[in-house]
Amino acid sequence: MALHPSEARPFGKSITRKEDPRFIRGKGRYVDDIVLPGMLHMALLRSPYAHAVLKHIDTCAAQGAPGVKLVLTGEDLAKLNLAWMPTLAGDNQMVLATGKVLFQYQEVAAVVAQTRAQAEDALQLIAVEYDALPAVVDPFYATTPEAPILRDDREQKTNSIFHWEAGDRDATENVFADAPVIVSQDVRFPRVHPSPLEPCGCIADYNSATSKLTWYVTSQAPHAHRTVLSLVSGLPEHQIHVISPDIGGGFGNKVPVYPGYVCAIVASLSLGVPVKWIETRTENISSTGFARDYHMHVDVAAEEDGKVLGLRVKTVADHGAFDAAADPTKFPAGLFSIVTGSYNFKAAFVEVDGVYTNKAPGGVAYRCSFRVTEASYLIERAMDVLAQKVGVDAAELRLRNFIQKEQFPYLSPTGWTYDSGDYATTLQKALELIGYDELRKEQAEKRARGELMGIGISTFTEIVGAGPSHTFDIMGIKMFDSAQIRVHPTGKVIARLGVRHQGQGHETTFAQIIAEELGLTADDVLIEEGDTDTAPYGLGTYASRSTPTAGGAAALCGRRVREKAKKLAAHLLEVGEDDVTWDGEKFSAAGLPAKAVTMKDVAFAAYTNLPEGMEPGLEATYYYDPPNLTFPNGAYIAVVDIDKGTGAVSVRRFLAVDDCGRVINPMIVEGQIHGGLTEGFAIAFMQDIPYDEDGNCLAPNWMDYLVPTALDTPRWETARTETPSPHHPIGAKGVGESPNVGSPAAFVNAVVDALSPLGVTHMDMPLSPWKVWQVLREHGVTE
C-alpha cells in the first residue's frame, strides 16, 4: 500500500494522491458541476450531411420558442468576423457553417435558452435547406482530379493540405538499391477517438461591468487557449480569465478549441450572462478531435541476416474537413519521423501527405506525442514483417538491430538526438520475466496440435516533452513550461504550474518534486494549475510533456528558492554562505551538523528576520526551456490465444517493461501504464470510426465505438528499467503515453504471429473476432 503524503524525502516514493479526497467524495468540480447565477444553456444544431450546400436557414420559429434567448447562425458570426477560427495546426475551421457544410455533425446553428431542454427543443424548429453534394470519404480519392474541391475558401484549389518530408531521399534510395532484402507493407492506423469519460464543455461568463470574460473550460492548455481567444476575438488578454477546473480525462481531446466554445463566448458577450455548453457523447465522438487515420506504406531494406539498412515510409493522413490537429507549427505530421524507432538504420526517408475529406476534423495526438503512436506502430509492425521474411525470431531480430547503449546521444537518420536508453537490457528483462523461451516451446507444441497461440513483441522508442523552444512552437508560442513557488511564513508552499492535469496526478507528483527540493513533505505543498490569472504561462498538458517540461521547471524553481533560502540559512546560522551545506532536509553549518535550520525556519525568517538589504519573501518563478526532448522506451510482450471457431483473441498475458528515466511516484507511473495499455488494447481490438460512402459517421456513440470494460481488459504485468535522462533536471522522461504508443504493435504482432503458420504476414486493426474469423475461414481453419 502507498505511503501518506506526510512522508519525508518523498521523491521516488509511492505516496497516495493528494487530489483523491475530493473525487472519492463526489466533490470534484468539473465544468458541468459549476452553476452561475442567471446562467443560460446552449445547444448546437448539426448537419445531417457530410457535404452539402447550405441554401437557407430559417430560425424564426426557434427564436420564438419557450425560453429561447438567442439563436446564432454562421451569418450572424460572419458579421463579427467569427464565422471561421484558426486551428492550432494553422488551418481555418468554420465555427458555424456558412455556404457549405463539410462533415456530418458539423455545427450549423446555436440556440441559447433558459434550460438545456428548451434549447434542444428549439433546435428542432430551425429549418435548414441543404443541397446534398457528393461526399469525399476516401483520402486517396481526395487528391485525384475527379474529386470535388472541398475547401473552396483556400487559395490552393486542392484537397491536399500539406506534403511533408524528413530524412535523406537520395541516401535512402542508394541503400535500397544495394539491399539484399526488401520488405514492404501497407499499414493502416484506424481513425480512433480519445473519448475521455467527461465530454467537452464550457461556461462563458462575460461581465459587461468589468469587461472581463471568465471562461470555465475543459482545457488541457488554458494559457494557450486564452492567447488564441484573445487573438481571434480581439478581447484584451488580461481581461480573459480561463479556468480549467477538474477535467474528467483529456487524452488529447481537450487540446483544440471547438466551435461550441466560441459560440458560448459570443452568446455570453451578446447577452451579458453566463452561457453553458456541454456536449453529448455523440457530439464528442462525431465532431471533436479524433486521432490517427494514417494510411502508411513502409519499405525496409535489410541484410539477409535481418540487419536493417534503410527505411522508406509514405503516408496519407486523413484530417477530415479541417486540419484541426494540434501539432507544433513546423511539424504538420508531428514527430512521425521518429519512425526509425529503436533501430540503427543507416538511412531513412519519410513522406506524409495530409488531405481533406468530408469527415470530422482533427488529427489530435490521442495519448500520444504528436504522431509517435503511428510511427511506433509502423516500425514495430515492419520489424515483424522483416523477421518473418528473413526467418529470424522477432526478439533476436530486435537485439541485432538495437541502437547500442554506447551510441547515446544518438543522432537518428531523420534528425532526432535520442538522449539515453539501454534497449537490449530492457528487452532482455522482458524476455526473462515473461519466460520467452518457455512460451516459444509451448507455442511450438501447440502449433503441432493445430492450436493458435501467438507472442508479440514491441520495443518502441517514444519522443516526448516538447520544447525545446528553438524547434517547437504552437502558433508561434514557444513550447517551454513554467513553475512558480511561494513559500509562506510557516513553511507551507503554494506552487503553480503552466500545465493542466486531467488525472495524471500532478497535485501529488509535482508536490513531491518541490518537497524534495525544499526538504518538505508533499503535504506541505499545494499545487495549483489551470487558472490563467494566477498560474505562470505554459503550454499545457499533452504529449507526455508535463514532467519533462513543467516537472523540470518545478525542480529548478525549487532550487532557485533554495538558493535564497541558503542565504537566509547563513544569516540564521551566523556563518558565511559558503559554509552552509544542504543535506536534503536541512541547512547546517559546515563541520557543525548539530547547528542546523530547516526550510520552515528559513521561511519564517524570510518574513520576520532578514539580513540587512535582503528582499523579503521566499518565492521564485522558473520558465524552463528544455535543451532537448526525452526518449522514453520500453519492451512489451503480449501472449494471445485465438479461438479457431469464433476468431476471438484472448490476451493471456501482457508484460510492459518501461524505461521512463527516474520515477517520481512509482504507484502513479504504474497506474498510467495500466490505463495506457487498456487504451492500446481497445485500439488494437475494438476501435474504429468508419464512414459510409455518403460520409455518414457510423460509430458516433459508445454503442458502436467500443470502450473496454473491466471484463474485456486483460491483466497487466509491469516492470521497469531506469536510464535517467542526462539533460533533465531530475532525470525523468515522461511516461503517460508510452503504453498507448507501444502496445498496439505488441497485440497485433502477437495475433499475426499466431496466424503466421497460415501464411498471414499482416492484419490491420481493429482485430475484431469477425476479422480474425474471416482470415481463419479463408485459410480453411474454420468453416
Place this chain on the structure above:
Amino acid sequence: MRTYQGDFTIQSARAKVWAFVIDPNQMGPCIPDLLALDVHSETEFRTLVRVGVGPIRGKFDLTSSLSVAENGRQAALVIKGGGMGSGVDMQAEMTLDDAETGTKLSWQCDVKVSGPIASIGGRLIDNEARKITEKVFANLRDALEADAAESGQSEVASSGE
C-alpha cells in the same frame, strides 16, 4: 446511397394508372404513416410522415416534386427533406408498360439518408428504407386494385422486386 426496385402488374389500363400516379392527391396518401398532405400544385406536394428507425422516432417533413419524362409512360419523383436532425433524399422513377393483363409498373428508387438516423440506425436502416419504399408502391397497387375492384375487375398479378 441505397437502391430499391420492383415491378408489378395491375389489371387496369395504362392511361388509368398514369392518371393515378401523376396526381399528388392520389399518390400522396400512398406514403405510409402519413400525418399530413399539402398539395401545392399539380407537381409539388409536401408531406409530414411518421418514421422510426431503431431508437429514433419522429416526424419527417418531405417536399416532393413530380416530373414527367415521357407522357403516359415515365415519371420521376424527387423527394427531399428530413427531420430529427436527419436528412432524406429520394429519387424515384416509375415506368408504365402495357402488359398482357393490364399495366406493368416498374419502379426504382435511390435513397440517401444522412444524419443520426443513418449513423445510429445504420444497421436497421436498410430494412426500414426498403420497407417504406415497398410500402409506397404496395399502397399504390392496393389503391388501384380497390379502384379496379370497384369497376368490376378483380384479378391482379404482381411480382416483388
Place this chain on the structure above:
Amino acid sequence: MKITVRVNGSVCEQDVEPRTLLAYFLRETLGLTGTHVGCDTTNCGACTVLLDGRPVKSCTVLAVQADGCEVTTVEALEQKSGLHPLQQAFWDEHGLQCGYCTPGMLMAASALLAENPDPTEEEIRFGLSGNICRCTGYVNIVKAVQNAAAKMRADEAKSNEEVAVSGATSE
C-alpha cells in the same frame, strides 16, 4: 409532475417535467453533482446511483420513476465515523485518476459487495462491467474493491463478535 423521493436520507418533494432524467434531477434540481453523466447511451455508468438499494444508471431512469423510492448517491457514502471502506480503498490502492467515473464505480461496487461480500476477481470485474473507466485499466479498481471487501468482512466479523460478547455478558 410532483414527486417525492428520499435522497440520501432526506425527503425531497419536487415538481419535475415528466421527461427529466433522474441524473439531471439529482445534479441540477438537488445540486448533487457527484453523480456524473458521461454518455447518452447507458454505456458508461458514471451516473450509477442506488435506487431502493439496487444500482441503476440514473441517465436511463426518469425522475418520476423514482417517485416514492429511496435514492442513494456517492455523497452519502461517507459516514460521521469516516470514509466508507470503498472510498478509503480507492484512495489507498490508486483506484482513480481523473475521478470522473469514481462516484459511479463506488456505487456499483457498494451494490456488488452488499450482494456478495466476498467476490472473486472475476465476479468483481463482472459486477463492474457496466461502468467504464478510461484511465486506470481497472487493475487498481479491482484491487480496491477486494481490499474494501476484506475490510468490510473484518468489520462485520468484529461487530458480530462484539454482539456475541455483549450477549454473553448479559446472560
